[in-house]
Amino acid sequence: MGTSQAAKSGITATATKNGVAKLGLDRNKEGIVNIAFSDDTLSIKSGNPDGNVEIGKISRRSSVVVDGVAAAQRNSEDIPTYGTQVLGMAVAALAYVGIGTISGFSGGMLPLLTESENDIQLDKYRVGLFTSVINLGAAAGCIVGGFPHVMVGHRSYLLVALPLSLAAWIILAMSHDIWVVLSARAFLGFTMGVIVFTSSKYVAECAHDSVREKLVNALETSRQFGYFFVYAVCCSDLSWRELALVCGCVSTILPFIGFLYVPSAPKWLATHGRVDHAYDSLVFFRGQNYDSRKELNGILDKLSKTEGADNALYQLRQLKDPIILRFVVLFAFIHFASQFNGNVVTGAYAIYIFKAADVSSISPYASMVVVGLARVLSTLFYLVEVERVGRKPLVIVPFFLAGTSLFVLGAFFYAQATGGAFGELEWVPVTALSFFSFFSNIGFPVLNLTRGELLPPVARSTGGAILYATYYFGGFAASLSFSYIVSAIGMHGTFWIYCFVNILVVVVDYLDLPETRGRSLEEIMEEQRHEGASPSHHDHAS
Structure with missing residues (x-):
C-alpha cells in the first residue's frame, strides 16, 4: 500500500491491506536495530556499544504509527460493549429474585400459618403441601x-x-x-419453572461468547438473594399476607418493565427468519462499533447446518444417541x-428447624437471616x-463438606434428645x-454448569427442560x-439421611462424570464413544 522511511532508526514500515505493518531495517550509526517477538509485543531495540537499548514496542492491543503509516492496528469491530x-x-436477574422468594x-412464614388464631391454619399434612x-x-x-x-x-414468554x-x-x-392458598402456591411454582428455564436461556443467547458463562452464572446469586430478602423481611412485623404482596x-x-425495553434474543429471532430484527438485537447488545453482521452470519451459518435443531421433536429424537441418553439419565x-x-x-423449613433446636442465645429469625446471607456469599465464591478450579473438585469438595x-x-x-453435652452448644x-x-x-x-457443557446444542433445550x-x-x-x-x-436421623445423600452425590460425580473444564464438547463426546463404557475412565486415568 505505501512505504515510509524512518531516517533516524533505519526502520522501513510498509502498511499492508490488513493493517499489519511490514518492517525493514537499515544499518545506521547506532548499530543494528534488533526485533524481539513475544506473545503480545514486538520490541524494537538498537544495538550500540553500551548494549541493546529498547527504543519502542508494537503491541497487538495498540496502534503504532511510523511516519504516519499504521504499523499495527487494533480491530475495534471485534470488541463488543458489555x-x-x-x-x-x-433484568433476568430481577426475575430470578422471584424464584428465591x-x-x-x-x-419464615410457617409459624404464622400454623398458629390457631390465624384464619388460615395448616396441619402437618397441609404444611407439607x-x-x-x-x-x-x-x-x-x-x-x-x-x-x-x-x-x-424467551422474552415474550417472560412478559x-x-x-x-x-x-x-x-x-x-x-x-x-386453604385450598385456594395451596392452588396459588402451585401456580407460583408453575411460573417459577417457566422463569428459571426461560431467563437463563435468554441471557445465554444474548450474551457474547466472552462473557456468556459469567452472566449466566450470576443469575444464581440473584436467586439466593431472593431467599435472603424474604428471610430478612420475615424479621419485620409484616403479616404473611403483607409479605406475599x-x-x-x-x-x-x-x-x-425491564423486559419491555430490551429486545428478543438474536438467535431466536434469526431462527424464526426475522434476520433484520436479529441484527438490531445484536447491535443493541454489542454496540454500534461491533461487527454485528459478522456474528449474525455466524449464527445463520450454524442454523443452516443444524436446520430444525430448535424443534422440540427434533431434539427429543437426539436423545436416542447412547452417549446423550446416558448423560441425561445420569x-x-x-x-x-x-x-x-x-x-x-x-x-x-428454616424457621421450623431453628425453633426445633430450641436455642435461646440467638433468635430463630436472626439465625435464618445468617443462613440466607451464607447462601448469597456461596454464589459469589462460586463466581x-x-x-x-475444575468442575469435579467444585462438586466433590462442597458436597462432602x-x-x-x-x-x-x-x-x-x-x-x-439424649441429654448429651453436645446438645447444649447453642x-x-x-x-x-x-x-x-x-x-x-x-x-x-457447578452441577448445572456441567450439565450444560455435556449436553450438545441439538438436545440442550429439551434435555434441559426434562432435567429441570x-x-x-x-x-x-x-x-x-x-x-x-x-x-x-427424629430430626437427627433425618439429617443423617441427607448427609448420606451428599456423600452419594460425591461418589457418583467421582465415578461417572467427566471433567469438562477446558475441554470441548466434541472432545468429550468422542472420548465417550471411543471408550464406550464408563464416562469416568479418562478421569480415573488422569
Whole structure:
C-alpha cells in the first residue's frame, strides 16, 4: 500500500491491506536495530556499544504509527460493549429474585400459618403441601417452558409469566380458603419453572461468547438473594399476607418493565427468519462499533447446518444417541437424588428447624437471616472460583463438606434428645446450617454448569427442560416427606439421611462424570464413544 522511511532508526514500515505493518531495517550509526517477538509485543531495540537499548514496542492491543503509516492496528469491530449485555442479565436477574422468594417464603412464614388464631391454619399434612406444591408446579412449568418458548421466544414468554406470577401472589395474599392458598402456591411454582428455564436461556443467547458463562452464572446469586430478602423481611412485623404482596411486587413488576425495553434474543429471532430484527438485537447488545453482521452470519451459518435443531421433536429424537441418553439419565438421577441432600428442605423449613433446636442465645429469625446471607456469599465464591478450579473438585469438595455439616447438625439434635453435652452448644445449629448452605449452593450451580457443557446444542433445550422437571419432582418429594421422616426417625436421623445423600452425590460425580473444564464438547463426546463404557475412565486415568 505505501512505504515510509524512518531516517533516524533505519526502520522501513510498509502498511499492508490488513493493517499489519511490514518492517525493514537499515544499518545506521547506532548499530543494528534488533526485533524481539513475544506473545503480545514486538520490541524494537538498537544495538550500540553500551548494549541493546529498547527504543519502542508494537503491541497487538495498540496502534503504532511510523511516519504516519499504521504499523499495527487494533480491530475495534471485534470488541463488543458489555453494558447492555449486563443490563439484559440484570433484568433476568430481577426475575430470578422471584424464584428465591417463592422457594423461601414458607421458610419464615410457617409459624404464622400454623398458629390457631390465624384464619388460615395448616396441619402437618397441609404444611407439607404448602412447602412442596411449588416444586410440583415448577416441574410442569419447566416442561412448558422447554417446549413452547421455542415458538414464542424467551422474552415474550417472560412478559406473560411475570404478570401471572404477580396474580398468583395477590391471590395467595387475599385468599381465606386453604385450598385456594395451596392452588396459588402451585401456580407460583408453575411460573417459577417457566422463569428459571426461560431467563437463563435468554441471557445465554444474548450474551457474547466472552462473557456468556459469567452472566449466566450470576443469575444464581440473584436467586439466593431472593431467599435472603424474604428471610430478612420475615424479621419485620409484616403479616404473611403483607409479605406475599411485597414479594410479588418486588419480584415481578421491576423485571416486567425491564423486559419491555430490551429486545428478543438474536438467535431466536434469526431462527424464526426475522434476520433484520436479529441484527438490531445484536447491535443493541454489542454496540454500534461491533461487527454485528459478522456474528449474525455466524449464527445463520450454524442454523443452516443444524436446520430444525430448535424443534422440540427434533431434539427429543437426539436423545436416542447412547452417549446423550446416558448423560441425561445420569443427570436425572443426580438432580432427583440431590434434592434429598437437605438444601430444599432447609430453605423451606428454616424457621421450623431453628425453633426445633430450641436455642435461646440467638433468635430463630436472626439465625435464618445468617443462613440466607451464607447462601448469597456461596454464589459469589462460586463466581470467583469456577474459572480457576475444575468442575469435579467444585462438586466433590462442597458436597462432602455439606454432608459433614449435616452430620454435625444431626449429632446436635441426637445429643439434645439424649441429654448429651453436645446438645447444649447453642452455636452449633446456626453454624452447621450456615456452612451447609454455603457449600451446598456452590455444588449445585457447578452441577448445572456441567450439565450444560455435556449436553450438545441439538438436545440442550429439551434435555434441559426434562432435567429441570426431574429436579423439581425431587424437590416436591423431599419437601413433602420431611415432616413425616422427622416424625418417624427424629430430626437427627433425618439429617443423617441427607448427609448420606451428599456423600452419594460425591461418589457418583467421582465415578461417572467427566471433567469438562477446558475441554470441548466434541472432545468429550468422542472420548465417550471411543471408550464406550464408563464416562469416568479418562478421569480415573488422569
